[in-house]
Amino acid sequence: MSFDVICFDCDSTLSKIEGIDELAKRVGLGDELSKLTDAAMNGDVALEDVYAKRLNLIKPNRADIEWLSNLYISELVDGVEVVFSQLAQHNKTVHIISGGLLPAILPLAKRLNVPQSHVHAVDIYFDDNGAYLGYDIDSPLTKNGGKAVIIESLESHNVVMVGDGQTDLEAQKVGAKIIGFGGVISRDVVRENADFFVEENDIRKILTFDLI
Numbered sequence: 284m285s286f287d288v289i290c291f292d293c294d295s296t297l298s299k300i301e302g303i304d305e306l307a308k309r310v311g312l313g314d315e316l317s318k319l320t321d322a323a324m325n326g327d328v329a330l331e332d333v334y335a336k337r338l339n340l341i342k343p344n345r346a347d348i349e350w351l352s353n354l355y356i357s358e359l360v361d362g363v364e365v366v367f368s369q370l371a372q373h374n375k376t377v378h379i380i381s382g383g384l385l386p387a388i389l390p391l392a393k394r395l396n397v398p399q400s401h402v403h404a405v406d407i408y409f410d411d412n413g414a415y416l417g418y419d420i421d422s423p424l425t426k427n428g429g430k431a432v433i434i435e436s437l438e439s440h441n442v443v444m445v446g447d448g449q450t451d452l453e454a455q456k457v458g459a460k461i462i463g464f465g466g467v468i469s470r471d472v473v474r475e476n477a478d479f480f481v482e483e484n485d486i487r488k489i490l491t492f493d494l495i
């Protein structure tokens with residue numbers, strides 16, 4: 284099975300971290316907030332119920348986001364750069380679709396030669412001093428079903444989504460196939476419902492599904 288458009292989740296798929304949880308740890312709110320993220324990724328609570336709560340407690344500033352953007356890159360999952368260069372060689376269209384924070388993810392995308400217009404994530408706003416002002420509360424990616432909304436907007440009928448969480452599985456609703464990636468966090472709900480599943484911690488394994 285070959286696909287025209289290959290979409291990737293970011294947190295716990297391209298990078299080993301959950302970005303918002305790392306920000307929470309940085310400000311001393313780690314345990315409480317990472318439980319919320321995990322519950323949302325397992326489908327036990329609605330993403331929209333945890334999204335505002337986490338960010339309004341953390342209030343990340345511009346320096347926090349720069350720190351996080353470096354962490355995303357230093358914690359890259361094994362094989363990611365090989366996968367992206369192979370997909371580019373085969374002229375595949377690649378998108379990153381994430382409920383994470385856009386300015387933290389853009390440097391990782393740049394490193395993987397993914398254009399900014401193919402990075403879908405939640406924007407965040409700062410004042411002139413770099414203090415937190417808020418986030419894009421209208422982004423579909425702050426809610427369950429948001430990844431399906433983005434995939435539908437790509438207007439392709441031959442899409443595969445690679446990710447670790449419940450919010451990635453939701454892309455099935457608009458006809459995308461799902462490759463569950465369990466290399467960082469292996470979730471039962473994803474293993475049971477994805478079209479394919481990777482247990483290995485090296486994402487090059489997805490190339491064995493004849494994506495290209």
Ligand SMILES: [Mg+2]
Nearest residue numbers: 292294295447
């Ligand atoms: Mg994820």
